[in-house]
Amino acid sequence: MSSVVDTLIEMGFSKERAELAVNRTGGNDVQIxxxxxxxHEEELATPVLAPASIEAPQNVNETGSTDDKVTSEVPEAAPLAKSIQCDDCGKLFKTNEEVEFHASKSGHEHFSESTEEKKPLTEEEKKEQLAKIEAKLRQRRLEREAREKEEALLKEKIRIKSGKELLEAKKKHDELEMKKIVEQRKREKEEERLARQRVKEQIEQDKLARKAKFSGGSNIEVTSPPLAKPAIPKASAANYSEVKLQIRLPNGTALTQTFGAKEPLSAVRLYVEMHRKDADGPFNLMTTFPRK
Known part of the structure; x- marks a missing residue:
């Protein structure tokens, strides 16, 4: 009901008339x-000013009786104001509410009482006023729909923008997570490589330690025939990276193996210790040519 009253007030009706109309019609429809x-405009219209009656004073004598002759003239009654006229535009209004509404809408400030009575609206005028009100209602509805449409469009833009920002933030987060995973895998691979390298170095150190251990035995010479070595070909300008040695053992058997050109003599000694079949014990390596 309050929404119907508010709409009627916005259309120019006073609050009292709006509430009365709502109570009389049930308060469900603005149009009704x-x-x-x-x-019911004529029934609701009330005079702005109440008529003021002026009585002629009566002369009272000393005995308290009234004198039949009037000692003073009775002033003429002022003309009765039947409406209020806007001095700026000349429109007539019946009630103060209409005056206030007109002043608020037009900005006019000069009003005066008028003896001219505002004529009731004819059927054509009522229809015209009703058409104006309906047009105003349609205009307000269109404005409200346009405003709601604009607000909905703005909300949709905000929603799309928020969705894009959310997707962008998620994309950046995924990229950072992927980058972290790639860096973690690189670190793991590097750690594995370093671990394998340490293992290889440890194995190499163990080999060198075993070689040093086996090469550090007694200096007792092994009585064995001199080791026969194949004839060394004439040196040439070529740079060889490998050398093939034949080692003759005391029992007459021979061991043949290819070694790197830069491998130490201890590697040959270790090979002999691991592959000799004649006997165990310390021995010395020697060659018949060239002697030093």
């Missing part, structure tokens, strides 16, 4: 309440 107000 507005039609009721227009059809």
């Amino acid at each position: 309440a507005m039609d009721w107000l227009l059809s």
Whole structure:
């Protein structure tokens, strides 16, 4: 009901008339309440100023009786004001509410009492006023729909922008997570490589330690025939990276193996210790040519 009253007040009706129309019509429809107000306008109209009656004073004598002769003239009664006129535009109004509404809408400030009575609206005028009100209602509805459409469009833009920002943030987060995973895998691979390298170095150190251990035995010479070595070909300008040695053992058997050109003599000694079949014990390596 309050929404119907507010709409009628916005259309120019006073609060009292709007509430009365809502109570009389049930308060469900603005159009019905507005039609009721227009059809009962004459009944609701009240004079702005109440008529003021001026009585002629009576002369009272000393005995308290009234004198038949009037000692003073009775002033003429002032003309009765039947409406209020806007001095700026000349429109007539019946009630103060209409005056206030007109002043608020037009900005006019000069009003005066008028003896001219505002004529009731004819059927054509009522229809015209009703058409104006309906047009105003349609205009307000269109403005409200346009405003709601604009607000919905703005909300949709905000939603799309928020969705894009959310997707962008998620994309950046995924990229950072992927980058972290790639860096973690690189670190793991590097750690594995370093671990394998340490193992290889440890194995190499163990080999060198075993070689040093086996090469550090007694200096007792092994009585064995001199080791026969193949004839060394004439040196040439070529740079060889490998050398093939034949080692003859005391029992007459021979061991043949290819070694790197830069491998130490201890590697040959270790090979002999691991592959000799004649006997165990310390021995010395020697060659018949060239002697040093």
